[in-house]
Amino acid sequence: MSTxxxxxxxESVAASIASNAIRLSEALDNHMRNSFQPESKKTxxxxxxxxxxxxxxxxxxxxxxxxxxGDFPEVETDSRGRRLYxxxxxxxxxxxxxxxxxxxxxxxxxxxxxxxxxxxxxVNFKGGSSKTTSxxxxxxxxxxxxxxxxxxxxxxxxxxxxxxxxxxxxEFAEGGTIYDALKYEEPVPLSQVIRKTYFHNLDxxxxxxxxxxxxxxxxxxxQHKIDPPFTQRLAIALDEVxxxxxxxxxxxxxxxxxxxxxxxxxxxxxxxTVVPSMLDVASMAQFLEMAGETVRALEDAAGPIHWxxxxxxxxxxxxxxxxxxxxxxxxxxxxxxxxLTTPMLKSTAISDAGMTQQTIYEIEPSQVLKKTLDRILExxxxxxxxFEKVIQKAWARETD
Numbered sequence: 001m002s003t004x005x006x007x008x009x010x011e012s013v014a015a016s017i018a019s020n021a022i023r024l025s026e027a028l029d030n031h032m033r034n035s036f037q038p039e040s041k042k043t044x045x046x047x048x049x050x051x052x053x054x055x056x057x058x059x060x061x062x063x064x065x066x067x068x069x070g071d072f073p074e075v076e077t078d079s080r081g082r083r084l085y086x087x088x089x090x091x092x093x094x095x096x097x098x099x100x101x102x103x104x105x106x107x108x109x110x111x112x113x114x115x116x117x118x119x120x121x122x123v124n125f126k127g128g129s130s131k132t133t134s135x136x137x138x139x140x141x142x143x144x145x146x147x148x149x150x151x152x153x154x155x156x157x158x159x160x161x162x163x164x165x166x167x168x169x170x171e172f173a174e175g176g177t178i179y180d181a182l183k184y185e186e187p188v189p190l191s192q193v194i195r196k197t198y199f200h201n202l203d204x205x206x207x208x209x210x211x212x213x214x215x216x217x218x219x220x221x222x223q224h225k226i227d228p229p230f231t232q233r234l235a236i237a238l239d240e241v242x243x244x245x246x247x248x249x250x251x252x253x254x255x256x257x258x259x260x261x262x263x264x265x266x267x268x269x270x271x272x273t274v275v276p277s278m279l280d281v282a283s284m285a286q287f288l289e290m291a292g293e294t295v296r297a298l299e300d301a302a303g304p305i306h307w308x309x310x311x312x313x314x315x316x317x318x319x320x321x322x323x324x325x326x327x328x329x330x331x332x333x334x335x336x337x338x339x340l341t342t343p344m345l346k347s348t349a350i351s352d353a354g355m356t357q358q359t360i361y362e363i364e365p366s367q368v369l370k371k372t373l374d375r376i377l378e379x380x381x382x383x384x385x386x387f388e389k390v391i392q393k394a395w396a397r398e399t400d
Contacts, residue, residue, distance in 0.1 A: 042165035042198045042357075045364055046076065046084035054381075055144050056094055056107065071096060087144060087200035094146050109388070110147045110246035115395045118308070119238065119248040121267040125287030126254055126280060129273045130315035130344060132159040133354070134383075135251040138271075140361045141384040143202035147246040150194065152178055152234075153207035154263045155253040161206040163357050164197050172208035179211040181237045182262065184221050190237040203245075211259065218258040230258050231302060234266035247391065256290050264291070265298070269309040269394065271387065273344075275316045276327035308394040310338060313383060317343035342382035349376045 053060050066072045067083070072093050076084045085093075097107040111117070122135045132155075139151040153160040158168035158177075166172070181190040195204045218230045228236055238248065250267065252260045264270065274284045299305055312335055314328050332339050349372050353363045360376055 042362075044087055044198050044200070045362060046086055047090065048365070049083055049085075052085050052090055052093070055090060056097070056146075058093070058097060058101075066093075066096075071100065090144065091146065091200055108146055109392070111395070115246075116268065117238070117242045117245060117248065118269065118391050118394055119250065119267045120269050120271055120391075121250045121252050121260075121263045122271045122273065123252045123260060123264070123287075124254060124273045124284060125256060125290075126283040129254070129275055129280065130313075131254065131273050132163065132251050133350060134271070134273050134313060134315060134344060135160055135249055136163050137359055137361070137380050138384055138387065139202055139247075139249045140199060140359055141381065142247055142249075142388070143199055144361065145384075145388070147201065148244065149202045150205065150241070150245045150248045151202065152205040152248060152250045152263075154178060154211070154250055154259055155207055156209050156212040156259075157253070158207040158209070158211075160251040161204065161208070163354075163359070164195075164204050164206070165357060166206060168206065168208040172206055172210075175210070176206065177208040177211060178205045179208065179214060181205070182211075182214055182233050184217050184226055187233075187237075189240050191241050194241065214259050214262075215257050218262075230262050231265045231298060234262050238266060256287060256294065261294060261298075264295075265305065267307060269307050269311070269390070271311050271313055273313045273315045274331065276314050276324045276331060278323075278327065281327060281331065309390050311387065311390060312339045313387075314339065314343040316346040318346050340383060340386050342379065342386050344383050345376060345379040347372070347376040347379070349373055 047055070049060055049063055052058070053063060058066075063072075067074075073089060075086075075089050078084055094107045098104040101107060105112075120138075122131050122138075124131055135151065139149050143149045151160060151164075158166075158172075161168050161172075161177075168177070176193055178190075178193060180188045180193050190205065193205055195206060197204050220226075221230070250263045252263050272284065272287075274280055295305055312331065314331065317328065318324055328343065349360055349363075349368050352368070353360055360373065360380060365373060
């Protein structure tokens with residue numbers, strides 16, 4: 001091939017890539033518009049009495065009695081006269097129970113006087129480890145449970161942001177993401193990038209492709225000793241809004257760069273997802289080794305780093321897969337009680353819901369086989385409830 005033909009070939013490849021990007025973007029835009037009406041904006045479904053009972057701990061009989069006695073607000077009913085509750089109405093009922101029910105404070109599980117904001121990074125070195133799936137399901141579950149939750153998307157690929165119904169490459173092309181609060185030149189207050197979502201009690205600090213600039217900018221900032229350093233930037237940004245939330249859940253990128261370290265150093269606890277396969281466990285071991293070396297170097301420079309907890313979540317687990325079961329057992333034998341007892345099961349319900357950027361809490365129960373939905377709800381709720389006890393313990397509360 002002559003040298004003169006190389007630029008033309010290069011231009012052809014570039015044009016092909018650009019063309020594919022445009023076609024994919026248009027197709028995704030059409031898909032999102034067909035999935036979410038109107039104008040691609042998501043709304044949250046209403047919840048049945050059994051779901052309200054499970055979320056709040058109020059028995060079905062007490063729920064009915066309280067409505068009959070006029071203690072609870074009137075809510076929508078379906079064609080069969082069955083009550084349907086919005087997430088905001090569930091929260092309203094929760095606050096009524098906190099004032100009038102026995103052991104009222106149990107209905108409000110969030111921060112109390114003297115409790116520190118819990119900032120939880122969900123991390124793994126390898127893509128496809130259910131980080132984003134875990135992050136959004138935990139964030140939504142805790143919002144429904146009565147916590148005030150801020151979800152932060154720290155991954156430039158912005159999968160978490162997309163799950164909330166946004167098109168990052170369109171809606172945040174000019175800014176409005178977590179990058180704006182972290183950048184070194186004229187950062188904005190975090191409150192200016194936080195978005196209210198369709199999910200009551202759940203806000204989002206979105207991500208976009210510009211967040212990838214943070215890596216190169218941080219390298220430059222370290223070289224030129226620009227303050228505050230990356231080790232403090234997210235923590236400082238969170239100080240402005242910490243009184244508004246009980247929990248912050250961060251979806252980190254699948255590599256150990258400055259962006260991930262910025263999240264880890266602002267965190268009070270870590271949740272590491274791992275798929276129980278040899279390759280994934282080997283990748284996680286590499287991640288832990290690199291993270292340990294990096295944290296050790298940072299501690300030498302800036303003093304001790306403290307996390308309230310470090311837990312491992314076995315994700316995409318198939319109980320009938322013998323090698324997976326063996327690897328899960330191996331992990332538990334090595335990491336002991338650092339591994340959550342409940343695994344996050346691999347499920348077609350999660351995969352199918354994800355096709356329309358939904359979670360199992362958002363899909364209508366009638367859209368999924370009851371047996372399939374019950375199985376994955378038991379798994380996801382079990383993970384969230386077990387991890388909730390870890391959070392409560394960090395607040396020095398007794399857990400059963």
